[in-house]
Amino acid sequence: MRIRCWRNPLLLLIALVLSAKLGHFQRWEGFQQKPMSKKNMNSTLDFFIQSYNNASNDTYLYRVQKLIRSQMQLTTGVEYIVTVKIGRTKCKRNDTSNSSCPLQSKKLRKSLICESLIYTVPWINYFQLWNNSCLEA
DSSP states (O other): OHHHHHHHHHHHHHHHHHHHHTTOSOOOOOOBOOOOOHHHHHHHHHHHHHHHHHHOOOSEEEEEEEEEEEEEEESSSEEEEEEEEEEEEEEETTOSOOTTOOBOOGGGOOEEEEEEEEEEEGGGTEEEEEEEEEEEO
């Protein structure tokens, strides 16, 4: 009877080990270079630039000029590491029509390259900026 007691858990353990070896479980391999869907890209970058502008002390607003690279990782949501080039616009912080602000030219022109870690749960429209660092371009 004691042997029979151990047989079922032992068989279960062997089945789990074999399944893992044969690759039947999804492996979380960290960040991967995969393109974002257009919808996720737009909402993620909109969230990023809004967060950047809210935290910035600059008199002028910034906008995303170019998505340089995006990497993603599936967790309880989706984590993105995005590298973007942003530029200072002619719109000031208190401007309400900032959706199509032209970029600054000449003296006030400023561009930054930013790398950010953004956590999102797209199906409930939740975003959180976990890390951001920017350098002058």
